[in-house]
Amino acid sequence: MDMEDIGIETTEAALNEMRERKRSRRAAIGAGVAAIAGFAFGAGRPAEAQTAVSDFDILNFALNLEYLEAQYYTLAYQGVTIDKVGIGITGPGGAPGGAIIVRSNPIVPFTTPLLKQFASEVAAEEAIHVTFLRTALGSAAVAQPEIDLMNSFSALASAAGLGSGFDPFASELNFLLGAFVFEDVGVSAYLGAVGLITAPPYLDAAVGLLGTEGYHSATIRSRVFALGAAAQQAATAISATRAKLDGTGNDDVGLGVTSSGASTIACADANGLAFARSTAQVLGIVYGGGTGKGAFFPGGLNGNIR
Secondary structure, eight states, X not given: OXXXXXXXXXXXXHHHHHHHTOOOOHHHHHHTTTSOOOOOXXXXXXXXXXXXXXXXXXXXXXHHHHHHHHHHHHHHHHSSOGGGGTOOOOOGGGOOOOOEEOOSSOOOOOOOHHHHHHHHHHHHHHHHHHHHHHHHHGGGXXXXXXXXXXXXXXXXXXXXXXXXXXXXXXXXXXXXXXXHHHHHHHHHHHHHHHTTOOSHHHHHHHHHHHHHHHHHHHHHHHHHHHTOHHHHHHHHHHXXXXXXXXXXXXXXXXXXXXXXXXXXXXXXXXTSOBOOOOHHHHHHHHTTTOSSSBTTBTTOOSSSOO
């Protein structure tokens, strides 16, 4: 998909209305820190309660997401999976890591030196995140689940109205839009998790990871914004689709310019706060609306939160 193929119409008025209707969900998140909140996907579907979880459960949930991000960036920059560059993906007892579904030769044809350097940096940092979490978890670290980096993107692009056959490795723009899918979700996932973690060392680690994901997200959103209206409209369509998949419909902000002339680079609510998502809401996105599995994780996540 090239920029010319993007047919989503997003007006300044629509962007302004979208931003104005954002409301802080901090109170709701704070009220549910003792347990992971359920969520309603689609009208009329009852919330699905989840049992209380341990710090290790939360860290393993994060590890699953870091596997996804590390594989994406490493394949985009180096063309190989993270286990080929010395990053562990096995689970307890040596359980093997899942396969990666990706096209042949996924190296992105970078032409912008700054963007290539950024891809190199993020690939290294996401790989380090995997190692960091695996070290913290020790023998409790789950294996990498099966990850789909082909059909998942195509389905998401179709759901967003961007056409079928989207390939995130085909161009710099596509790479940025693929990264746009992940990074905002990572920020909201870590922010939602910090209230569930009880041990101070693990809480410190989660906050540190949140900060780095925030840097990644801001850089990606800035680069997409700088590419102009068509790229901004594609990102806004992806943003709206994420909000629909997590069951809220309104906890995400696309890219554009409001009627007051302000950009919407920061994915923040009406109070200027980053959005937080429960694990169930994150799963709604990475599973593409499926239950227990789907989209980026065809067989589901590994661990107790799935």
